[in-house]
Amino acid sequence: MRVPLIYHDDYSPPFPGEHRFPMEKFRLLRDHLVDSGLTDDAALRRPDLCPPDILALAHQPAYIERFLAGELDREQQRRLGLPWSAALARRTVRAVGGSLLTARLALRHGIACHLAGGTHHAGYDHPAGFCIFNDLAVVSRCLLESGEVQRVLIFDCDVHQGDGTARLLAEVPEAITVSLHCATNYPARKADSDWDIPLPAGMGDADYLRVVDDALNYLLPLYQPDLVLYDAGVDVHRDDALGYLALSDAGLAARERSVLRHCLQRGIPVAGLIGGGYDPDRQALARRHGILHHSAQRVWDELHGDAGR
Numbered sequence: 001m002r003v004p005l006i007y008h009d010d011y012s013p014p015f016p017g018e019h020r021f022p023m024e025k026f027r028l029l030r031d032h033l034v035d036s037g038l039t040d041d042a043a044l045r046r047p048d049l050c051p052p053d054i055l056a057l058a059h060q061p062a063y064i065e066r067f068l069a070g071e072l073d074r075e076q077q078r079r080l081g082l083p084w085s086a087a088l089a090r091r092t093v094r095a096v097g098g099s100l101l102t103a104r105l106a107l108r109h110g111i112a113c114h115l116a117g118g119t120h121h122a123g124y125d126h127p128a129g130f131c132i133f134n135d136l137a138v139v140s141r142c143l144l145e146s147g148e149v150q151r152v153l154i155f156d157c158d159v160h161q162g163d164g165t166a167r168l169l170a171e172v173p174e175a176i177t178v179s180l181h182c183a184t185n186y187p188a189r190k191a192d193s194d195w196d197i198p199l200p201a202g203m204g205d206a207d208y209l210r211v212v213d214d215a216l217n218y219l220l221p222l223y224q225p226d227l228v229l230y231d232a233g234v235d236v237h238r239d240d241a242l243g244y245l246a247l248s249d250a251g252l253a254a255r256e257r258s259v260l261r262h263c264l265q266r267g268i269p270v271a272g273l274i275g276g277g278y279d280p281d282r283q284a285l286a287r288r289h290g291i292l293h294h295s296a297q298r299v300w301d302e303l304h305g306d307a308g309r
């Protein structure tokens with residue numbers, strides 16, 4: 001099987017090139033995955049826009065409307081850190097639809113990976129840290145409410161804490177929030193996830209991989225979720241412009257293989273979302289995010305043989 005990959009041309013709208021947020025990385029990631037032979041354009045799955053009533057499972061309807069209309073107030077605009085445009089609004093709603101499609105394809109096939117997603121800072125009625133709608137919370141609530149899953153576990157390895165997800169799902173016992181993050185990175189005021197694993201600045205491959213392994217060996221048998229939403233943020237990389245951890249490319253690849261194997265070997269479907277990653281070298285950044293998708297195919301083949309590819 002070819003691991004389902006989810007992408008849409010809306011993901012990288014026109015955007016100021018010098019902005020700290022690398023909006024073109026989604027398109028560059030798509031180009032990298034095609035150029036490196038992992039996929040071709042026809043094989044990419046295109047998501048629908050996420051309907052407003054699904055967004056409203058995790059967000060205040062008035063906030064959804066204000067954002068879509070470009071009417072956030074100055075303070076909310078400042079917390080978001082992205083310049084509003086109709087194309088940005090469209091990509092935002094499209095990307096939540098993409099995470100939902102990724103999760104559903106993971107449930108059907110065992111694994112699927114998005115070329116976006118992981119907007120884990122967004123709160124109920126406000127944006128934060130480049131995040132507008134929280135796909136992890138929306139997807140969790142949607143799949144739980146529809147009965148497609150009874151329990152979901154969010155394994156958030158972005159270098160920043162998944163504070164929005166923790167708050168949005170605090171009252172949802174069937175959604176287990178787990179955040180491995182650098183203790184000294186944003187946000188300064190952390191939320192309470194079900195499991196928070198704060199890591200010291202400068203941590204490198206070996207120590208980090210031990211923490212990932214221990215966490216999954218404990219948490220997956222404990223909760224036996226029907227689905228893992230994996231936020232594979234690459235801002236843990238030592239060259240990342242924002243993150244304070246120090247993983248190498250090899251360490252990142254080992255992390256992706258470890259998380260995906262832990263899930264698949266236990267028969268737990270896993271949906272990979274790319275999460276954060278910041279580097280002025282946007283090509284290097286695209287390759288770094290692509291480690292997730294390449295690892296997903298490799299782990300799948302290794303466990304199932306590559307018959308049918």
Ligand SMILES: [Zn+2]
Pocket residue numbers: 158159160233235275276277
């Ligand atoms: Zn991050």
